[in-house]
Amino acid sequence: MEIFQGVLYGFQVALQPINLLYCFIGVFVGTLVGVLPGIGPAAAIALLLPSTFAASPVSAIIMLAGVYYGAMYGGSTTSILVNIPGEAASVVTAMDGYAMARQGRAGPALGISAFGSFIAGTLSVIALTFLAPLLARVSLSFGPPEYFALMLLGITLVTYFAQGSMLKALMMASAGLLLGTVGADTISGRQRFVFGIQTLADGIGLVPVIMGLFGISEVLLNLEQAGGRTREIFASPTRGLLPNREDWRRSAMPILRGSILGFFLGILPGSGAIIASFASYAVEKRASKTPERFGTGMIEGVAGPEAANNAAAGGGFIPLLTLGIPANAVMAILLGALMIHGLQPGPLLVKQAPDVFWGIITSMYVGNVMLLVLNLPLIGLWVRLLKTPYQLLFPLILLFCLIGTYSLSNNVGDGIVMLVFGILGYLLKKFDFEGAPLILAMVIGPMMEEALRQSLILSAGSFTIFLERPISAGFILAAALLLILPLITRRSGVAKAWRSVPEESAE
Amino acid sequence: MNKDLVGSLFWLGVAVFAAVHGFALGLGTVQRPGPGLFPFWGGVVLGLLSLPLLIRALSTAERLSLSGIRWWTLGLVAGALLGYLLFLEPLGFALVTFLFLFLLFRLEHAGWARSAMWSLLATAGSWALFGLWLKTQLPRGPWGF
Numbered sequence A: 001m002e003i004f005q006g007v008l009y010g011f012q013v014a015l016q017p018i019n020l021l022y023c024f025i026g027v028f029v030g031t032l033v034g035v036l037p038g039i040g041p042a043a044a045i046a047l048l049l050p051s052t053f054a055a056s057p058v059s060a061i062i063m064l065a066g067v068y069y070g071a072m073y074g075g076s077t078t079s080i081l082v083n084i085p086g087e088a089a090s091v092v093t094a095m096d097g098y099a100m101a102r103q104g105r106a107g108p109a110l111g112i113s114a115f116g117s118f119i120a121g122t123l124s125v126i127a128l129t130f131l132a133p134l135l136a137r138v139s140l141s142f143g144p145p146e147y148f149a150l151m152l153l154g155i156t157l158v159t160y161f162a163q164g165s166m167l168k169a170l171m172m173a174s175a176g177l178l179l180g181t182v183g184a185d186t187i188s189g190r191q192r193f194v195f196g197i198q199t200l201a202d203g204i205g206l207v208p209v210i211m212g213l214f215g216i217s218e219v220l221l222n223l224e225q226a227g228g229r230t231r232e233i234f235a236s237p238t239r240g241l242l243p244n245r246e247d248w249r250r251s252a253m254p255i256l257r258g259s260i261l262g263f264f265l266g267i268l269p270g271s272g273a274i275i276a277s278f279a280s281y282a283v284e285k286r287a288s289k290t291p292e293r294f295g296t297g298m299i300e301g302v303a304g305p306e307a308a309n310n311a312a313a314g315g316g317f318i319p320l321l322t323l324g325i326p327a328n329a330v331m332a333i334l335l336g337a338l339m340i341h342g343l344q345p346g347p348l349l350v351k352q353a354p355d356v357f358w359g360i361i362t363s364m365y366v367g368n369v370m371l372l373v374l375n376l377p378l379i380g381l382w383v384r385l386l387k388t389p390y391q392l393l394f395p396l397i398l399l400f401c402l403i404g405t406y407s408l409s410n411n412v413g414d415g416i417v418m419l420v421f422g423i424l425g426y427l428l429k430k431f432d433f434e435g436a437p438l439i440l441a442m443v444i445g446p447m448m449e450e451a452l453r454q455s456l457i458l459s460a461g462s463f464t465i466f467l468e469r470p471i472s473a474g475f476i477l478a479a480a481l482l483l484i485l486p487l488i489t490r491r492s493g494v495a496k497a498w499r500s501v502p503e504e505s506a507e
Numbered sequence B: 001m002n003k004d005l006v007g008s009l010f011w012l013g014v015a016v017f018a019a020v021h022g023f024a025l026g027l028g029t030v031q032r033p034g035p036g037l038f039p040f041w042g043g044v045v046l047g048l049l050s051l052p053l054l055i056r057a058l059s060t061a062e063r064l065s066l067s068g069i070r071w072w073t074l075g076l077v078a079g080a081l082l083g084y085l086l087f088l089e090p091l092g093f094a095l096v097t098f099l100f101l102f103l104l105f106r107l108e109h110a111g112w113a114r115s116a117m118w119s120l121l122a123t124a125g126s127w128a129l130f131g132l133w134l135k136t137q138l139p140r141g142p143w144g145f
Helices: A002-014 A017-035 A041-052 A057-082 A088-102 A106-139 A144-160 A166-180 A206-223 A245-267 A272-287 A300-315 A317-323 A329-340 A354-386 A390-409 A412-430 A436-458 A470-488 A493-500 B003-025 B037-058 B071-091 B093-107 B112-133
Strands: none
Touching: A002 A017, A002 A106, A002 A354, A017 A041, A017 A057, A017 A354, A041 A057, A041 A206, A041 A329, A041 A390, A057 A088, A057 A106, A057 A300, A057 A329, A057 A354, A088 A106, A088 A272, A088 A300, A106 A245, A106 A300, A106 A317, A106 A354, A144 A166, A144 A317, A144 A436, A144 A470, A166 A436, A166 B003, A166 B037, A206 A329, A206 A390, A206 A412, A206 A436, A206 B071, A245 A272, A245 A300, A245 A317, A272 A300, A300 A317, A317 A329, A317 A354, A329 A436, A390 A412, A390 B071, A390 B093, A390 B112, A412 B071, A436 B037, B003 B037, B071 B093, B093 B112
């Protein structure tokens, strides 16, 4: 009954007026970010982070989490109406969703994606409610070797699920690990890679790096080709949003399958919402009696992936809340946010800060209801926003990134870091490298190094400690398999399927 | 020259740099790992991973194509960002923000008057949002705003 009490307590926290307000701002901004191409949830959360310094930790995280799952809702709107996914996780939605819009069925497509997202979001939060405390208890028995092995597996998974070449993803992960070592060494106190630069003394800030890699570089990519982005908005969608009985009958199973699939893929580091939506599309196509009609406006192809990407957003919280390990770039910033507010995410969070733990989880129920209420009537507003010309939008995105980094510590140095990573991020994309493994490794790196060094001190210098302990041996074995597998066989259908994601929307 | 050649050489350079710096910091012993251990081995791994990419790149005929990219525009945007950061504290938020926005609006061919109006509105709006509402400490210029 511990869980039941926790949920009740969580609702008491989440339903406080101030937290309702923060939740509302979060899902609203999230939907906005999801609608507008050119800025993703990771950059948006990084941007909003400084504005939460004055808030309580619970309110701050509730708002930032809202941005994430709100963006999943918003992304589908643009996919369906203009064939431009505002978010990478909505790329597949465009295939059948846009086809439906062309047939004059934009309303039901938007409707089913909102309802599907709501159902999946709710199901995943219910699963999270039961699984998270359980996992937290299991991971309490983890020592440094288990943590090191788990993080190694996490990084391997990220590279395994990478969009392009796994070799390049592994290179990005190693580069990220190196970036994580910049600054004072936690054990000896020695300065590493600092070279007298004040800004680097405390390490490279996560927020400027994310804003550079996912914000600035995105703008540069959009500007590199001449010719504005003109978009034509297809149907006037404001009437007839409700799916009919036939639509519901066809969508019920895809939503359920998408929810389950998305939730479990969301837990795995590196896969998250994008892979989940692609996997769900593939599953629905296989399960369908008329797979050849996918791409021509099949509602199953909208309902499944939309459910999956929302469920994955929920699942992604599990490793963060129970192990303190982020599953994707967004979770990495949330990890940073928790630490800024003086909380250490991990197995002890549920004991040390039950208000935060249960407050976040239950706020997602609340947020999902808000999104449903917010999205259906406001679709007209989102469509109008989409018409904002990019020449008006990009200077504002850049300005917000500048103010956001500056306000972190009133220090121009962070802005320079952002600029450097913006240019680096642009070049990385030009040369087919991905930013996500780099970010994740950069965040996990310092924790991994500490775990490695503690393990070696524990074992008096013997590396066999990682293989002698069953849990850590299991993780290492799994990581090794993932590394060897692609050398023998081709990578899984899922990883291959989603390589067709347009590169510019890969984050 | 092709994409992977440039990419692999760049990361190979980073790898060598990291490994050398890590070695200089001291690797310590296996019982007492030093501060340089992780950077050193990180550099070694990155270097080893760059090699297959380098070998593959040397054996392909594909050529790097960078035509059609508006380097001037990209350079100007990067320059504007740098200028913003350099002049933010000496000149204050309001003026620098206005100039920054004006330049970027003009860059994508908005008219003079329209650019000036948008920049003014956006500067005032962002000052209200960040300065007044979110209480961000925005630097003031010598003239007090």
